[in-house]
Amino acid sequence: MNIVIAGAGKVGFTIAQRLCREGHDITLIDERRAALDNAANTMDVLGVCGNCAAPSVLKEAEAGAAEVFIAATGNDEANLVACQFARKMGARHAIARLRNQEYLESVDSLREIMDLDLAINPDYVTAEEISRVLQFPAATQVSFFPDCGLEIVTFRIGENSRLNGMTLNQLPSLIKPKVLVCCAERNGEFCIPDGSFVLRAGDRISVTALPQALRRFFNAVTANQKPVKNVVLLGGSRIAQHLTPLLESTGVRVTILERDYARCQVLAETLREADIICADGADTNVLQQSGLPDADGFVALTNFDEDNLILSMYAEKLGVERVVSKVNNDKFIELLSDVFPDSTLSPKNLVADRIEGYVRGLAHASDKSTIEALYYLGSQNVTATEFLVGEKAACIGRTLKDMALKPGVLLAAVVRDGKSFLPNGSTSLHPGDRAIVVTANQNILTLDAILQGKRL
Amino acid sequence: MNYRIVCNVLGKVLLAEALLLMLPLAAALACAESPLPFIFTILPLAAAGGGLSLVKIRKPDLFAREGFVIVGLSWILMSAFGALPFVLSGDIPHYVDAFFETVSGFTTTGASILTDIEAMGRGCMFWRLFTHWIGGMGVLVFIAAILPVSGDHYMHIMRAEVPGPEVSKLVPRARKTARILYLIYLAMTMIETGLLACGGMSFYDALLHSFATAGTGGFSTRAASIAAYNSVYIEMVISVFMLLFGVNFNVFYLILIGQVAGALKSEELRVYLGIVAGSVLVIAANIASQVGGFLQGLRFSLFQVATVISTTGFATADFNTWPELSRWLLVLLMFVGSCAGSTGGGIKVSRMIILFKTYLNELKQLILPTRVRRIWLEGKPVGDATVRSVLVIFHIYIAIVGLSVLVLTLDGRDMITNFTASCACIFNVGPGLGDVGPTGNYAFFSDLSKLTLSMEMLLGRLEIFPVLFLFAPSVWKKR
Numbered sequence: 001m002n003i004v005i006a007g008a009g010k011v012g013f014t015i016a017q018r019l020c021r022e023g024h025d026i027t028l029i030d031e032r033r034a035a036l037d038n039a040a041n042t043m044d045v046l047g048v049c050g051n052c053a054a055p056s057v058l059k060e061a062e063a064g065a066a067e068v069f070i071a072a073t074g075n076d077e078a079n080l081v082a083c084q085f086a087r088k089m090g091a092r093h094a095i096a097r098l099r100n101q102e103y104l105e106s107v108d109s110l111r112e113i114m115d116l117d118l119a120i121n122p123d124y125v126t127a128e129e130i131s132r133v134l135q136f137p138a139a140t141q142v143s144f145f146p147d148c149g150l151e152i153v154t155f156r157i158g159e160n161s162r163l164n165g166m167t168l169n170q171l172p173s174l175i176k177p178k179v180l181v182c183c184a185e186r187n188g189e190f191c192i193p194d195g196s197f198v199l200r201a202g203d204r205i206s207v208t209a210l211p212q213a214l215r216r217f218f219n220a221v222t223a224n225q226k227p228v229k230n231v232v233l234l235g236g237s238r239i240a241q242h243l244t245p246l247l248e249s250t251g252v253r254v255t256i257l258e259r260d261y262a263r264c265q266v267l268a269e270t271l272r273e274a275d276i277i278c279a280d281g282a283d284t285n286v287l288q289q290s291g292l293p294d295a296d297g298f299v300a301l302t303n304f305d306e307d308n309l310i311l312s313m314y315a316e317k318l319g320v321e322r323v324v325s326k327v328n329n330d331k332f333i334e335l336l337s338d339v340f341p342d343s344t345l346s347p348k349n350l351v352a353d354r355i356e357g358y359v360r361g362l363a364h365a366s367d368k369s370t371i372e373a374l375y376y377l378g379s380q381n382v383t384a385t386e387f388l389v390g391e392k393a394a395c396i397g398r399t400l401k402d403m404a405l406k407p408g409v410l411l412a413a414v415v416r417d418g419k420s421f422l423p424n425g426s427t428s429l430h431p432g433d434r435a436i437v438v439t440a441n442q443n444i445l446t447l448d449a450i451l452q453g454k455r456l
Numbered sequence: 457m458n459y460r461i462v463c464n465v466l467g468k469v470l471l472a473e474a475l476l477l478m479l480p481l482a483a484a485l486a487c488a489e490s491p492l493p494f495i496f497t498i499l500p501l502a503a504a505g506g507g508l509s510l511v512k513i514r515k516p517d518l519f520a521r522e523g524f525v526i527v528g529l530s531w532i533l534m535s536a537f538g539a540l541p542f543v544l545s546g547d548i549p550h551y552v553d554a555f556f557e558t559v560s561g562f563t564t565t566g567a568s569i570l571t572d573i574e575a576m577g578r579g580c581m582f583w584r585l586f587t588h589w590i591g592g593m594g595v596l597v598f599i600a601a602i603l604p605v606s607g608d609h610y611m612h613i614m615r616a617e618v619p620g621p622e623v624s625k626l627v628p629r630a631r632k633t634a635r636i637l638y639l640i641y642l643a644m645t646m647i648e649t650g651l652l653a654c655g656g657m658s659f660y661d662a663l664l665h666s667f668a669t670a671g672t673g674g675f676s677t678r679a680a681s682i683a684a685y686n687s688v689y690i691e692m693v694i695s696v697f698m699l700l701f702g703v704n705f706n707v708f709y710l711i712l713i714g715q716v717a718g719a720l721k722s723e724e725l726r727v728y729l730g731i732v733a734g735s736v737l738v739i740a741a742n743i744a745s746q747v748g749g750f751l752q753g754l755r756f757s758l759f760q761v762a763t764v765i766s767t768t769g770f771a772t773a774d775f776n777t778w779p780e781l782s783r784w785l786l787v788l789l790m791f792v793g794s795c796a797g798s799t800g801g802g803i804k805v806s807r808m809i810i811l812f813k814t815y816l817n818e819l820k821q822l823i824l825p826t827r828v829r830r831i832w833l834e835g836k837p838v839g840d841a842t843v844r845s846v847l848v849i850f851h852i853y854i855a856i857v858g859l860s861v862l863v864l865t866l867d868g869r870d871m872i873t874n875f876t877a878s879c880a881c882i883f884n885v886g887p888g889l890g891d892v893g894p895t896g897n898y899a900f901f902s903d904l905s906k907l908t909l910s911m912e913m914l915l916g917r918l919e920i921f922p923v924l925f926l927f928a929p930s931v932w933k934k935r
Contacts, residue, residue, distance in 0.1 A: 025628040025629055025632075027628050041519075041520075041611065042609075044629055044630050045628050046627065
C-alpha cells in the first residue's frame with residue numbers, strides 16, 4: 001500500500017520503519033532535511049521536505065493517492081489540518097497523533113468532523129499500559145485486547161519463583177488457575193514452547209488466561225500478593241497526567257515529583273488527590289523524603305532516558321516492588337538488557353504497535369479474516385494478533401487437532417459471544433469468533449496462513 | 457568495513473555481467489563466429505561471481521563507505537573481465553588496450569584505440585557497443601531492478617553510481633525506482649532502433665548505434681562514425697536522442713505520469729536546452745563559410761554540439777579543422793556535460809548552475825558583507841552541504857585533469873592533444889582535439905598513459921569518490 005507519514009520524529013520514524021518492513025511504500029514528510037536524510041539512509045523510503053499541513057507539500061508527497069495518511073508530528077493542529085487536506089485530496093484513511101487533552105475529550109466528534117479513522121494519543125496509550133503493568137507483580141508488559149477482554153502478560157521468572165524448574169506439562173497440576181504459556185525468551189532466543197519445555201529463572205515468558213484466572217495465577221506464583229498501594233511518579237509529564245486518575249481509580253495513592261513550579265501548579269489544578277512535590281527527582285534525598293522507600297511502585301517518566309533508567313535502578317535497590325521506566329531509545333535497552341530494570345516502555349513503540357495493527361488490518365482484511373489488534377511480545381519478532389474469523393476462513397469446521405498448524409504458530413485464545421476460553425484439541429472456530437494467534441513468523445498476516453501449506 | 461556484504465554484492469555484479477555476456481554470445485553464434493572467447497569469459501566470471509555471492513551476510517549494515525567501495529570495485533572488476541573477449545578473440549591482442557577499450561565502453565566515453573574498426577568480429581562488436589548500454593544506466597541499478605536486494609541500505613549504492621549532486625528516488629522503493637529507470641531506458645532505446653532502421657540502417661547497426669546513443673557512449677561500428685551513412689535523417693534522429701539521453705530521467709518519469717507542465721518547468725532542463733541552442737547558433741554561424749552555407753552549418757553544429765554536451769562522442773564532421781571559436785566552445789561544453797540523473801557525463805548542468813549562483817552570491821557578499829542569501833535551484837533552497845560538495849567536486853575534476861596531463865606529456869604529444877584527451881576521458885566524451893580528434897584515436901599512447909586515461913574515465917563516470925576512496929587506506933580499516 002501507499003502510505004504517507006507526516007513527521008519524521010521519534011514516532012513517525014518508528015512507524016515508517018515498521019510499515020516499510022511490512023512491505024508498504026512509504027513517503028515521509030518533514031520540515032527538517034536532516035531528519036529525512038537520516039530516514040532515507042536507514043530505510044527504503046522517499047522523503048519530502050516541507051510543512052505537512054501545506055497542500056502543495058501534500059501534493060508533492062502524493063498524499064491524495066495514499067491508502068493511509070498518518071500525521072505524527074508533535075503539533076496537534078498541524079496533524080488535524082494535514083489529515084483533513086489528505087482526506088479531501090483522496091487519501092482513503094487518515095490517522096492522527098493527538099496529544100492535547102482538550103481535543104481528546106471530544107475525540108468522537110473530532111473524528112467525525114475531521115474525517116479521521118483513528119486518533120491516537122501516545123501519552124494516554126502509555127499511561128494505560130503502565131497502569132496495567134503495575135497491576136501484575138513482576139510484569140514487564142501487558143498486552144490488552146479490548147474487544148475480547150483478554151490480556152497477555154509478559155514477565156521474568158525470578159530466582160525464587162515456584163515456576164523455576166517446572167515443565168509446562170507439570171504446570172496445570174501444580175498451579176491451579178489454568179494458563180497458557182504463549183512464548184518464552186531465553187538469552188535473547190524466542191520460542192513457542194511445548195509441553196516438555198522446562199522453565200528456568202531468568203526466562204521471560206508471556207502467559208494468557210481467562211481474565212480472573214490470570215490474577216489468581218500471579219498470586220499463586222509470586223510471594224508478594226499485595227496489590228500496589230503507593231506509587232511515586234518521577235516527572236509531571238502528560239503521561240503522568242493521564243496515569244494518575246487511572247491509578248487513583250483503583251485506589252492507589254499517587255505522588256508526583258516535578259522540578260518545574262509552573263508545571264506543578266498545572267498538575268495541582270487538574271489532579272486534586274495526588275501529592276505534587278516540586279523538587280528535583282534526580283536528588284536521592286528528595287526521593288527518600290517523598291517516601292520512595294515505603295512506596296511499592298515507582299514510574300520514571302522524565303524526558304531523559306538516562307535519568308529514568310538510573311533512578312529506576314536506584315528504586316529497585318531501595319526495595320520498591322514494581323518499577324517501570326519510560327525509555328525512548330530502544331538501543332539503550334538492547335545494549336544493557338542484563339543491567340537495566342525489566343519494565344521499560346517506549347511510547348513510540350506502543351503507538352507503532354497500534355498503527356501497525358491497524359494498517360495490517362486494512363491491508364489484509366477479507367471475508368476470511370480481519371486483523372483487529374496486534375502486539376509485539378517482548379521483542380520485535382514475536383507477535384500476538386487478534387483475528388476476527390470471517391465467513392470463508394479455511395479453518396472453519398475443523399477441530400484444532402485436525403488443523404495442522406504451521407510450526408511456531410500458537411492459537412492462544414478464542415472469544416465467542418463475549419466469552420473467552422483457552423483452546424484445546426477439540427476446539428473449532430466459527431465465523432464471528434475472535435482468535436488470538438501468537439507467532440514469530442512474520443508472514444502470518446491472515447488467519448488462513450496459520451495452516452500448513454497455506455500461503456498469504 | 458563490512459567485507460562480507462561487499463563480497464556478496466560484488467559476486468552478484470559478476471554474475472550479472474556473465475548473464476549480460478550471453479547476448480554477445482548469441483550474436484556471435486547468429487553470425488557464425490566462434491563463441492569460445494565469450495564462453496571462456498563467462499565461465500571464470502560465473503565461477504568468481506558464484507563463489508563471492510556465496511559469502512553469507514552476517515550483518516546487513518551497509519553505509520556510505522561500503523556503498524562507495526562496492527561501486528568502485530564493481531566497475532574495475534567488470535572492466536577487467538569485460539576486456540577478455542577482445543583479447544581471446546584476437547581483435548585487440550594487447551590486454552591494456554582491451555582494458556582501455558572496455559573501460560571506455562562501460563564508462564560510456566567512446567574513446568577508442570582501434571585503428572581498423574571494421575575488421576572486428578560481429579560478436580565482439582556487439583559486446584563493445586553493448587557495454588555502453590550497460591554502463592549508461594549502471595550495473596548496480598540493473599541489479600537493484602532485477603534481484604531482490606535488501607532495500608533499506610541500497611540507496612548508498614545507487615547514490616554512488618547514479619550521477620548528480622543530489623540523487624533522489626522517483627517512488628518510495630529503490631527497487632521500483634530502478635525498474636522505472638530501466639524501463640524508460642529500454643523503451644527509448646527501442647524507439648531509436650526503430651527510427652534508425654526506418655532510415656536505411658541495417659537492424660544490427662541500428663540496434664548497436666542505439667545502445668551507444670542510449671548510454672551516451674559514442675562507439676560506432678564504422679570507422680567514420682555516423683558520417684559514414686551521410687544521411688540527414690539519421691543524423692537528426694541521433695542528435696535528438698543524444699540530447700534526450702542527456703536529460704534527467706526524472707523529467708521523463710514526470711511526463712510519463714502526466715505531469716508534463718511540471719517536467720518542462722525544470723530549471724536544469726531549460727538551462728541545458730538554452731546552452732545547446734546558443735552553442736548551435738554560434739557554431740553554425742562560425743563554420744558557415746567553411747562548410748558551404750548556414751543551413752549546412754546548422755546540420756553539422758547541431759550534431760557536434762549534441763554529441764559533446766551529451767558526452768556521447770559520435771562524429772559527422774572533423775571539428776578539429778573548424779575555427780578556433782567553435783573548437784574552444786566545444787571544449788567548454790565538455791566541462792558542462794549533461795543533466796544530473798541522465799546517462800551522460802561531464803560536471804553536470806545542475807552543478808554548473810549551483811557554481812555560477814555561488815559565484816554571483818560571493819560577489820554580492822563583497823558589496824554588502826552582512827547580507828544573507830541562499831542559493832536556489834528548481835525553486836528550492838540548496839543546502840550548504842550540497843554547495844560545498846559541488847565546489848569540491850569541481851575543483852577535484854580540474855585537479856585531476858591537470859595532473860593527468862602531466863603523465864600524458866611523457867609521450868611527447870602537443871599540449872592541445874594532451875589537455876583535450878584528458879578532458880574527453882574524464883568527462884566521458886571520447887574524441888578531443890589534435891591527435892585525438894574525431895578522425896584520430898588513442899592507439900598511440902603508451903600503456904601508462906592508457907591506464908591513466910582509463911582511471912580518469914572511471915573517476916568521471918562514478919563522479920570521483922567511489923574510485924578515489926579505493927586508494928584511501930582509512931577506508932579499508934576494520935571497523
